[in-house]
Structures are given as C-alpha cells and as structure tokens.
Amino acid sequence: MTSALNSSPAIRLDEVSKRYGRTLALDKVSLKVGEQQMFALLGPNGAGKTTLMHILSTLLRPDAGKAFVVGVDVMRKPLQARRRLGIVFQEPSLDDRLSVHENLDLHGLIFGVPRTLRRQRIEELLALVELTDWADKIVRTLSSGMKRRLEIARAFIHDSEILLLDEPTAGLDPQTRDRIWHYIRRLQTERAITVLVTTHYIEEVENCDQVCIIDNGKVLADGAPKALKRQFGQQLLRIVPKTDADHTEIVTRYAGRLSRADDTEIILTSDDTFSETFLAENGARIRALSIEVPSLESVFLTLTGRDIRDKEIGAREQTKAFGKIGGEHTR
Amino acid sequence: MTDPGTKRSVLMIQLGGLYGLWLREVRRSFRDRGQLIGGISRPILWVVILGIGLNPYFRGEVFGKINFVVPFTYLQFIFPAVIALNILFTSVQSAVSVIWDREFGFLREVLVSPLSRGTILLGKVLGGATVAVMHGCLVLLLAKFADVNLTWMKVLEALGLMAMLAFALTSLGVVIANHIRSFQGFGIFSNAVILPLYFTSSSIFPLDPALSQEQTRVVYPEWLVIMVEWNPLTYAIDALRGALIGYNQFDPHLGILIMGVSGVVLFALALFEFRRI
Numbered sequence: 342m343t344s345a346l347n348s349s350p351a352i353r354l355d356e357v358s359k360r361y362g363r364t365l366a367l368d369k370v371s372l373k374v375g376e377q378q379m380f381a382l383l384g385p386n387g388a389g390k391t392t393l394m395h396i397l398s399t400l401l402r403p404d405a406g407k408a409f410v411v412g413v414d415v416m417r418k419p420l421q422a423r424r425r426l427g428i429v430f431q432e433p434s435l436d437d438r439l440s441v442h443e444n445l446d447l448h449g450l451i452f453g454v455p456r457t458l459r460r461q462r463i464e465e466l467l468a469l470v471e472l473t474d475w476a477d478k479i480v481r482t483l484s485s486g487m488k489r490r491l492e493i494a495r496a497f498i499h500d501s502e503i504l505l506l507d508e509p510t511a512g513l514d515p516q517t518r519d520r521i522w523h524y525i526r527r528l529q530t531e532r533a534i535t536v537l538v539t540t541h542y543i544e545e546v547e548n549c550d551q552v553c554i555i556d557n558g559k560v561l562a563d564g565a566p567k568a569l570k571r572q573f574g575q576q577l578l579r580i581v582p583k584t585d586a587d588h589t590e591i592v593t594r595y596a597g598r599l600s601r602a603d604d605t606e607i608i609l610t611s612d613d614t615f616s617e618t619f620l621a622e623n624g625a626r627i628r629a630l631s632i633e634v635p636s637l638e639s640v641f642l643t644l645t646g647r648d649i650r651d652k653e654i655g656a657r658e659q660t661k662a663f664g665k666i667g668g669e670h671t672r
Numbered sequence: 673m674t675d676p677g678t679k680r681s682v683l684m685i686q687l688g689g690l691y692g693l694w695l696r697e698v699r700r701s702f703r704d705r706g707q708l709i710g711g712i713s714r715p716i717l718w719v720v721i722l723g724i725g726l727n728p729y730f731r732g733e734v735f736g737k738i739n740f741v742v743p744f745t746y747l748q749f750i751f752p753a754v755i756a757l758n759i760l761f762t763s764v765q766s767a768v769s770v771i772w773d774r775e776f777g778f779l780r781e782v783l784v785s786p787l788s789r790g791t792i793l794l795g796k797v798l799g800g801a802t803v804a805v806m807h808g809c810l811v812l813l814l815a816k817f818a819d820v821n822l823t824w825m826k827v828l829e830a831l832g833l834m835a836m837l838a839f840a841l842t843s844l845g846v847v848i849a850n851h852i853r854s855f856q857g858f859g860i861f862s863n864a865v866i867l868p869l870y871f872t873s874s875s876i877f878p879l880d881p882a883l884s885q886e887q888t889r890v891v892y893p894e895w896l897v898i899m900v901e902w903n904p905l906t907y908a909i910d911a912l913r914g915a916l917i918g919y920n921q922f923d924p925h926l927g928i929l930i931m932g933v934s935g936v937v938l939f940a941l942a943l944f945e946f947r948r949i
Contacts, residue, residue, distance in 0.1 A: 398784045424786045434777035438700045450692030451785040453685030479703075 349412055351376045351503055351535035352397065357406035359392050359558075366392040368558040369406065374537055374551070379529065381549040382539040383641065389558040390539035391431060394507045397537070398428050410503055424452065427501030427534075429492045431508045437481040441472055441491055444480060445498055452499035459498065466494035470524055486517035490524065497528055504529070506538040510545065518545070543637045552637070554644055561644040566637060573643050574635025575600075578616060580607045580627050587626035595619075600642065608642070689787040690795045697766065697799020701806075707765060711758060711807040718754045719814050722876075723747040744917055751818040752912040753875030755811045755830070756905065759838050760870060762807040764862045766800035767845025771858060793946050797846060797939060801838035808834045820916060829915040836931040837908045843938035850945045872896070873905035878921060904930050 352374035359367040367389045374380040382390050395401040396408055399419040408415045415422040435444050442463065449459035467473045470490040480488065489509060496504055506525070510518040522545065529536050538549070546552050546566060553563045562569055577600065582588040591609075592602050598615070600608040611619070616632055633639055701707060723746060730746035773779040782792050812830070815822050848865065852858045879892065879900060900906055911927025914920040 400780065400783060420786050420788070423784050426784065428784050430777065430780055432777050434779075434781040436696065436700075436778050436781075437776065438703055439696065443696075443699065447692045447696055448781070448785075450695075451689040451782065451787055453688050453786065 349376075350374055350409075351378070351411055352380075352537060353407075353409040354393070354397075355407045357393070357396060357403045357408055359389075359396065359401065359403045366558050367396075367403070370555070370558070370560055371406075372553060372560065372563070374535060377529075377533055377535055378550045379526075379536045379548070380538070380551045380553070381546040382537065382553050382555060383541065383543065383546050383637075384539075384555040385541060385645070388556045390555065391507055392558075393555075394428075394430075394505055394537075394539060398426060398505055399423055424499070425502045427496030427499070427504045429489075429496050429504075429506045429509055431511065433485075433488050433492065435480045435488060435492060435495075438479065440477050440479055441467070441483070442476040444491065445495055448495045449498045454499050462498050466497055469527065470494045486513050486521075489513065489517075489521060493521065493524055493528075497532065501532075502534055504534055504536045506536065508539055508541070510540065510542060518542070522548075543641065546637055554641060556645045562640070569640050570635045570637065573640040575639050575643050576611045576613070576616070576635060577633040577639050577642070578609045578611045578619065579629075579631045579633060580609065581605060581629040582607065582626055583628045591623065591626060601646070610643075685786055686788065686791045689785065690791050690798070693782070693787075693792065693795025694799040694802065697769070697796065698802055700769070701766070701803040707762065707803075710765075711762060711810050714761065715754050715758055715811040715814055718757065719747065719751065719811070719818055723750050723754075723818060744919060745819060747818040748820055748917050749878065749913075749919075750876055751811070751815070751820050752830075752916045753870075753873070753909050754814075755808045755834065755916075756837060756873070756875065756909045756912060757870055758811050759804045759808045759834060760841055760866055760905070762804040763800060763838050763841035764845040764848070764866055766803055767842060767849045768855065768858055768862075769800075770796065770846055770849040771852065771855060789947050790943055793846070793939070793943050797839060797842045797942070800842035800845070801835065804838035804842060805831065805834050808838070822916075826916055830912060833908070833912050833915055833927070833931070836928070836935060837912075840908075840931050840935035840938055843935060843942050846942040847938055847945065850942065869903065869905050872899040873903045873909050874900050874921065875905075875909050904934055907931075 350373040352372065354370055354372040356369040356371055357367055358365070358369055370389070370393065382393065384390050392401065396403050397410060397415060399415050399422055402416060410422050411425050413422045413425065436447070439447065445463045445466070446459065449463070454462065464473075467476055470493060472487065472491060472494070475483065475487065480491070483491065493506075493509065504525075509525070510521055513521070525536065525538075528534070538545075540546060550565065551563070552566050552569060554561045554569075562573060564572070580591060582591055588602075588607065591607055592599060595609050598609040598611070600610050602608070609615075609619070611632070620630065727746045730749065773782075785792075787795075809831075812822065812827065844865075845862070848861060849858060852861060879897065907922060907927040907930045909927075910920055910922050911924055911931070914924040914927070
C-alpha cells in the first residue's frame, strides 16, 4: 500500500511555520505524503490541522517554509496547484440558495470542466453519494450529512489528484460517518488519488496508510498506525479508586508511573507483570480497573499527555470565538 | 491521467468561470423573493403614488401665468430617476451577497478555484449589474402610466446607460461591503449612502433650467446646489432623462463619461481590496 514514498511525494511540506499574533499555529512542520496514500492528520482541535490545510489549499500564506502539491509550489503557482486539489473544508462552502445540481455544475464551470464531461461526472457522482433523487432540491433544505456528501462529490467534478478533507465527519452521526468513509475510499481507488484527511476520531485513523500526530503546531509522530503503536503504544491501567484516600495513596505510591489523574480516574503506564502485581497489592482499593492494550488512543495519550477528546468542546468554542473577532475562519 | 479539463486554455477556463459566477448571481436573484418584491413595489410607489400625487404642483407661476418649470409633467420627469433608484437599490443590495459569501463559506470555494481574483470579482459585479438592469426594466414597464412614449431606439439607449450605471454602483456596493463585517452594518450604511445620493441627484426636483447659475443660487440654497452638482448620480440620471424623454439639464456626454470613469475606478478599488483577502 505504501510503496510510493520513495518516488516524488504527492504532498511535501518543508519546515512550514505560521503565526497568528502571539500563537504559533504551525512550528516548522515537515511532512511527506506518498502518492495514492490515505494520510491522516490526527490532533485535537487547535492543533494546527486546519491551518495546515489552508496553507496547502493556497488560502493562507505561511510565514516561513515551503509547500508542494504534486511538485507544484503552492505559493509560487497557486492557480496550478488549485487545479490539482479537491478540497472539502471543515465548514460547508456550498451555495445554499442553489440546487444540488446547480452547485455541482457551477463547480465544473469554475474548474473548466467541458460540458459533456461535466454532465457525465455530475450524474455519476450524484449516484455514488446517493443524492440523485435530491438533484433539484435547494441545498438549504438538505441535512448536514447530505451537504457533506454533496461537498465530497463536488471535489471530484474536476480532475483532482489530491483530496484535502478537513474533518469530513465532524459532528455527524456514526452511520453517516461510515457512509462518508465508504464514498471516500471508493473514489480513492477509482481515481487513484492521494487523500489527506484531518480528524479527531481515532477509530477512523486505524485504517489509514499513514498517520501524523500533531499538537500545538508540532509534528509529534509520523508513520503507519501499526508502527506507531509499536513505537509509542503503551499498555495502560485505568483505575477508579474506591475512596479519596485510596486515590491519594495510589497516586503517591506510583508517582513514577502516573500518566494522568483526575478526580475519579487514575491512569498508570503498565505492562503485563506490573498489572498483575498492582492488582494483587491494591485489589481492595479499587472499584474498577481496565487494562488497555496499545492503541492509537494510548499513542496519542503518551505523546500529548492527554486524551484526544479532552479539549474537543473547549477548542471548538475557542475556534468560534476566534472567528467572531475576525480570525482565519472568517477571512 | 487523461485530463481534457486541464488542457483547455487558461482563457477558456476564466471565461467559463466568469459565466458560471454570473449565472449564479442571476439565478439567486430570481429566488430572492424579498428583492423581487422590493424591485416591483418601489417603482409603483414612486411613479404611481408620489408621481401622480405631486404631478399638479410641478409648475411655476410667472406674472400670473401658469407655466411648467420644465416642459414635462412631473411623472415624466421622475420616471428616469425611478429607474436609477431601482438600479441603485438592487446594485448595492446585491453586493450584500459578498458578505454572505464571506460569512457562509462559499467565498472559499471560489478562492481555491483556478479563477483569478479579477475574474471572480468581475463575475460577481457583472451578475449583480445584470440583476440591477433587470430591476430597472421593471420600471420601464410602467412607462404607460408616466406618459413616456418608448421607441426601440430609446429603450436600447437607455439600456446601455442603465448597464453602465449598474456596473458602477455594484462596484461601489462591493467596495462598501468589503469594509463591513455584519449585515446590520451594511443595511445602515447602504441606507446612509443610497438615499442621500438619490435625493441630491436632481432626481425628484429639477434645478430650474431657465435660471442662470447666479439665479439658481438665489432660488435654491447654495449648499444644495453644490451637493447636486457634485453628485455623480446627477449626471447619470440626466443622461437617462436625455435618452428617455429628451430633456437634459447638463451636457448629455458628461453622464456617460462620469459613469464610465467611476465604473472603472470603483471596480479597480474593489479589486485592489479583494486581492488582499
């Protein structure tokens, strides 16, 4: 699956930095995405994923560094780069007063897709994302899942070689999320394209070829999911102590192994022998205990020191507030 | 990859995109009921109610003899100005969609397309101007009520002038919208621009052509005369009046010149600001 890394990469970032006022959104990020890969950028909101996407999509100029898509410098030749990119932004960018069909047709016109090909692709893609019956409906009347499907279809109306997906499944129900992944995978194999996707749903990352974990604008790790698990994965003990006294006792005793602790839960790094001895010694102090084998979740926890879902809501509100004062999302 | 799309010349893509964006504006306008209702009710109010109501008072009394100040009825006099009013409102309002696009994400879709910023803006302005000209034509339908006899030549000439006016005003709307972050702000600002611009454009009252410059300043307060003479819209309406009822207060070429120059300048300004986004 990942044979293409040696040939010229589909996407390349060289020490890209971007700063908003006092916040460093990206700090010398370097990345390579091989051709026809499914590449996931994993990180909590506010990690810099969207900034990175905006730089690749030529919406934003980095303060330093270089970015290439299919060998084209996105800063020097933005028009050329854009013709090769299919982009689905985090927030919908459809014209909600036009119908489903009109939105796709407009996209085709804007990207210079000839009339016959345009018609043919619109038909195919509508069938693929199961929106054929909705073709004449005004976009405003669609559900958010349908809008997302329409946006994915739209990104394939022109000959995109690289698909950038910024949180394609955020805020959607599990069933819709599965379907959207199904469409993306089918299109990826049919068109032989490279996909760069950002997400904060870890289970979606497991099936990707490569994963890059970023936080606070820095790349923390980069590799195939299995390799990451092998390298950073850590067996964890999730402990719910019986009383506060037990809580303090465990925390002080195993301070060396402490990964995280809050009011209810303690997480200790562990291995098979430690788990056994811990249980034998502290059996009376705990109400619940679970042993977590290495997963991407634990990789993330090891690397960032926090659960990926911890900051989800807070960061989203931050982003909104940032938008309100005229930040990147409104420009 | 076989790719007929990217082999097309750059110019063809820009033109296709221009057409797409233009079509979008026009399509949207037909779905915007509020704008349509405004476009229909405004001329009816101005022509039928204000025009007919004020018609008998549009005359002057010289030595006991009643004369019309200008050799036209008031209805005929304001008819071309109502066309300009409809264009004015629609142009500036269609520029609101710049704010919509920015706030609701569609702008991003266009910004990551292979279209240049100039094409994007031109598509927007031409689309908005087309809608505005269509709203101007709604007024032309009322010509019978206003006793204005239309010939094809007159209509064609008027359409050309209306298009120039609409282009300049839509560009003005985009310039305004670029500086405004909210819809409410735009409403207030556009009213603060539209109505004063309209009222001081010699649209609803003529500066008596029989009077010399000095006499005009005696009859009317000087500040008003200055405002009318400095208002570019005055000359646009004057040109339109020349085309439709054959009455000019100023040199008719002045209107074309001023509309052309301000159209180019305002578009260039809008483009300059749009490039920085």
